[in-house]
Amino acid sequence: MNDNGKMDADKERRKIKSAAAMRELMTKYYMEAKAAEDTNRPVAWITSGGPVEPLIHFDIIPVYPENHGAMCGAAHMNVELCEVAESKGFSRDVCSYARGDIGSAITKGGPIGGLPRPDLLVCCNNICNTVFKWYEELARYFDVPLFIYDTPFVRGDLPEHIAKYSMRQMEEYFSFLERVTGREFDEGSFLEVAAKSLQAINLWSEVLDCNRSRPAPMTCFDCFILMAPIVTLRGTQEVVDFYQGVLEEMHSRVEEGIGILPFERHRLLWDNIPIWYEMRNLGKLFMELESCLVVDTYTTAWTFEGVDVERPIESLAEAYAEVYLNINLERMTDTIVNLAERFEVDGMVLHSNRSCKPYSLGQYDLAREFTRRTGHPTLILEADHTDSRWYNRGEVETRIRDFVENLLD
Amino acid sequence: MDTQSIVDKCLELWRDPYDHLADLGLRGERMIAFFCTYTPEEIIYAAGFIPVRLMGAVRTITHADAHLQAYCCSLARTDLDMALAGELHYLEGAVFVQTCDTMQRLSDIWRRNTDFKFHGDLVLPIRMGEETSLPFLEEELRRFRGAIEEYLGEPMYDDTINQNIYIYNRNRKLIERLYRLRANNPGIIDGLAATACVVAGFWMRREEHNQMLQELLKGLEGTEPVEDGRTPLLVGGSVCSTPDLMELLLELDADVVDDDLCCGHRYIDAMVQEGGDPVEAIAERMWRRVNCPAKHQCREDHADFLMHRVEESGARGVVFFLQSFCEPHLFDIPYLKGLLQERDIPSLVLESELQSFSRGQLRTRLQAFMETIRGV
Ligand code: SF4
Numbered sequence A: 001m002n003d004n005g006k007m008d009a010d011k012e013r014r015k016i017k018s019a020a021a022m023r024e025l026m027t028k029y030y031m032e033a034k035a036a037e038d039t040n041r042p043v044a045w046i047t048s049g050g051p052v053e054p055l056i057h058f059d060i061i062p063v064y065p066e067n068h069g070a071m072c073g074a075a076h077m078n079v080e081l082c083e084v085a086e087s088k089g090f091s092r093d094v095c096s097y098a099r100g101d102i103g104s105a106i107t108k109g110g111p112i113g114g115l116p117r118p119d120l121l122v123c124c125n126n127i128c129n130t131v132f133k134w135y136e137e138l139a140r141y142f143d144v145p146l147f148i149y150d151t152p153f154v155r156g157d158l159p160e161h162i163a164k165y166s167m168r169q170m171e172e173y174f175s176f177l178e179r180v181t182g183r184e185f186d187e188g189s190f191l192e193v194a195a196k197s198l199q200a201i202n203l204w205s206e207v208l209d210c211n212r213s214r215p216a217p218m219t220c221f222d223c224f225i226l227m228a229p230i231v232t233l234r235g236t237q238e239v240v241d242f243y244q245g246v247l248e249e250m251h252s253r254v255e256e257g258i259g260i261l262p263f264e265r266h267r268l269l270w271d272n273i274p275i276w277y278e279m280r281n282l283g284k285l286f287m288e289l290e291s292c293l294v295v296d297t298y299t300t301a302w303t304f305e306g307v308d309v310e311r312p313i314e315s316l317a318e319a320y321a322e323v324y325l326n327i328n329l330e331r332m333t334d335t336i337v338n339l340a341e342r343f344e345v346d347g348m349v350l351h352s353n354r355s356c357k358p359y360s361l362g363q364y365d366l367a368r369e370f371t372r373r374t375g376h377p378t379l380i381l382e383a384d385h386t387d388s389r390w391y392n393r394g395e396v397e398t399r400i401r402d403f404v405e406n407l408l409d
Numbered sequence B: 001m002d003t004q005s006i007v008d009k010c011l012e013l014w015r016d017p018y019d020h021l022a023d024l025g026l027r028g029e030r031m032i033a034f035f036c037t038y039t040p041e042e043i044i045y046a047a048g049f050i051p052v053r054l055m056g057a058v059r060t061i062t063h064a065d066a067h068l069q070a071y072c073c074s075l076a077r078t079d080l081d082m083a084l085a086g087e088l089h090y091l092e093g094a095v096f097v098q099t100c101d102t103m104q105r106l107s108d109i110w111r112r113n114t115d116f117k118f119h120g121d122l123v124l125p126i127r128m129g130e131e132t133s134l135p136f137l138e139e140e141l142r143r144f145r146g147a148i149e150e151y152l153g154e155p156m157y158d159d160t161i162n163q164n165i166y167i168y169n170r171n172r173k174l175i176e177r178l179y180r181l182r183a184n185n186p187g188i189i190d191g192l193a194a195t196a197c198v199v200a201g202f203w204m205r206r207e208e209h210n211q212m213l214q215e216l217l218k219g220l221e222g223t224e225p226v227e228d229g230r231t232p233l234l235v236g237g238s239v240c241s242t243p244d245l246m247e248l249l250l251e252l253d254a255d256v257v258d259d260d261l262c263c264g265h266r267y268i269d270a271m272v273q274e275g276g277d278p279v280e281a282i283a284e285r286m287w288r289r290v291n292c293p294a295k296h297q298c299r300e301d302h303a304d305f306l307m308h309r310v311e312e313s314g315a316r317g318v319v320f321f322l323q324s325f326c327e328p329h330l331f332d333i334p335y336l337k338g339l340l341q342e343r344d345i346p347s348l349v350l351e352s353e354l355q356s357f358s359r360g361q362l363r364t365r366l367q368a369f370m371e372t373i374r375g376v
């Protein structure tokens, strides 16, 4: 074999094979969802942190505007969609997922020709309060029922009155879905869905944990892609099967010592939503700098802890109330420091995302506290997750290079 | 005091409440700051603190930039800046209500970086006005009362809170009377002066404010309205941190005849039931009152409230005045503008950034808007 051949073979060896299965799964999912538009099977649009298990139980197709937004962003198509919303009077200062989604609802634009029209909307504000304003607008636009699952902000431990409020809403949510579908809630079969969801979440968590090895078998850029099914389809058997496959692949990579980078000098933690339109370039840059983003706060948000099989509905309700973005800065810092220790990182890169206030405001304090507690440096990059008009590639790249150069070996 | 002196005093307060608050501190008043109108002022006041509202300030930011990004609203940025600069030393503490994502995070940042003695959080449901949320809200308010009691080191009596409910209800009724008087007698007092007299209440003892309003009303009720020929407008949005907007409108021969502001008409919507369990009663009012855009639509939807105000007041145009980067308000703008358009009411959106405030720019935008309304 010549050198080129060797390089190709090495590249091939390092490539993540499950990515193909994922594309297949997601294509099938979107095709099915789009095809449902003209059938009796209801389609629900739901926020990424929303309880999806009840939808799966009622045989409603869940569709995620945020996942679609990420897709539009990665395809460099979200700016034109945002512009449509802006021309209708939406400010450039509101979340670009929301703007892009509203734009795409109007023009059916984007890489897959827009999302199928919703029959109902489910909005859970555990990720932000932007979503309920956004979904109010969708409810007006499509003139369909909207269920708001309200998750008050949690400081410290989950207080009992929030847990109770969550449970009341879980019950209301079931009745709402009964009304919409004309079907009855069946606890037994719901628990099966919840169990599958839990199984998928655990598998996903194990997948992410594989990155504790050196060299890391994946980077966050892979996780950002591999996460789509856990966001969209948790609660189905397909997702369990899929992550079982991913886990096997990761285990064997770890055993064989196959890292995602040819050489892993530094290990870094990523905070916030990816800069979707820049994934490829940033991936290349970090590879060139021999720095692997081994863990992030975004994909780990779908690894709720403490779902209790003995009291699945309550514990599910509690888990949804306490997701990463719905807790105070101290708890967020603990989470991050814990990740840093478990994944043995040398520093943290934070995306200060002008679209996403709950994720970004507080980052300056978080970064300082992180350094104080771990001794590791941080880098804060100003950008927006899907509106590339705010992005300055030259500046960001220079800052990343400087940052990595100053990391100790 | 005669009407003019009252108005002058209130305008002065509005222009700069902070020196005055420092004075209050010197006089031994204990103060707790709040930001959002969903704050249970009755409970704070009953505990012996004057609840004083921080509405930002026109200033260059020197400290807050190390904690908040530039894409955060200027209320949060300038309030935090004053606190970090040590200018709010007279405060005993502050209460943060879960208004929006910014406020939520501001609370943590504030708590970690300042050393006021008291820090209160109140987490509200967004589903106001729906059966599901009321028990939660009641419990949260009970918890809040408990936090204040713990700080005081002694329990509060229901009677004391009830007395304060009475004081605040009276305040709401007096302000409502002022709005009605203006509605029935156009020209009796201009919007700038009337709003100043309402806003001033944020920085004084509530009984004092009640007395002042009563004197004002007495003075006005004996006055003949003057036909001023000004173009009637309505101002909507969040807060007017300074009197500039309304001053400029007067200069341009327009008058604010009614408002949909959280430092104005929305602040006084609905009364607290008197005589029952005070905490439940306060919760119930919060839950029933017209929602602000940071809450999901309530019994009386915010858009209906606004349209109703526009129709009743005879406003010929609406100026939306909000903070840049304020998502809750910005999201509703296209919808509200659309509703107004259907009614042939022109509207203008102005964004406030206190750290780079320019009166000249504001004037230019308003002037152009007035020309559109008047069709010149
Ligand atoms: S504001 Fe943040 S959490 Fe909310 S929808 Fe936008 S990106 Fe998601």
Ligand code: SF4
Pocket: B073, B074, B075, B076, B099, B100, B101, B102, B103, B238, B294, B323, B325, B326, B327, B328, B329
């Ligand atoms: S102005 Fe808007 S963004 Fe700022 S604190 Fe108020 S509601 Fe939040």
